[in-house]
Amino acid sequence: MSGPTPHSCxxxxxxxxxxxxxxxxxxxxxxxxxxxxxxxxxxxxxxxDGVGVHPYRVSLPPGRYASAGETIPxxxxxxxxxxxxxxxxxxxMDLEGWIVAVLRAAPVDQIFSASARxxxxxxxxxxxxxxxxxxxxxxxMELAARLPQP
Numbered sequence: 668m669s670g671p672t673p674h675s676c677x678x679x680x681x682x683x684x685x686x687x688x689x690x691x692x693x694x695x696x697x698x699x700x701x702x703x704x705x706x707x708x709x710x711x712x713x714x715x716d717g718v719g720v721h722p723y724r725v726s727l728p729p730g731r732y733a734s735a736g737e738t739i740p741x742x743x744x745x746x747x748x749x750x751x752x753x754x755x756x757x758x759x760m761d762l763e764g765w766i767v768a769v770l771r772a773a774p775v776d777q778i779f780s781a782s783a784r785x786x787x788x789x790x791x792x793x794x795x796x797x798x799x800x801x802x803x804x805x806x807x808m809e810l811a812a813r814l815p816q817p
Contacts, residue, residue, distance in 0.1 A: 684711040722746040
């Protein structure tokens with residue numbers, strides 16, 4: 668497939684390579700980190716030989732699809748957030764991904780307490796303005812996907 672999928676565009680943040688590239692055109696990393704610095708000239712996080720995104724947001728397991736030509740699995744279970752993805756990030760650019768990981772790791776009956784805890788921790792590190800902006804982008808999609816519809 669060439670170009671982004673509708674699922675990837677709905678599930679990822681605006682600076683994710685999956686917003687502009689199709690499956691196989693980017694690498695998938697457990698969690699962006701120092702090896703995947705945000706590159707303003709590209710508009711997403713990247714290494715010298717590939718780009719990295721959160722596996723649980725693009726529904727692909729970690730792999731070097733673009734840089735090493737690994738094959739995208741036909742049927743793979745939706746990856747769960749790794750323990751590393753559940754650690755509060757140091758960079759505000761990773762805040763949305765962290766909130767998604769926290770919400771997806773929480774049992775449905777604890778999603779609101781997980782959201783409140785994430786808000787408190789994120790606000791302590793990044794301030795209210797950045798935290799509220801990230802929550803506004805993440806919560807509608809995550810709550811709609813996880814909670815029973817009336």
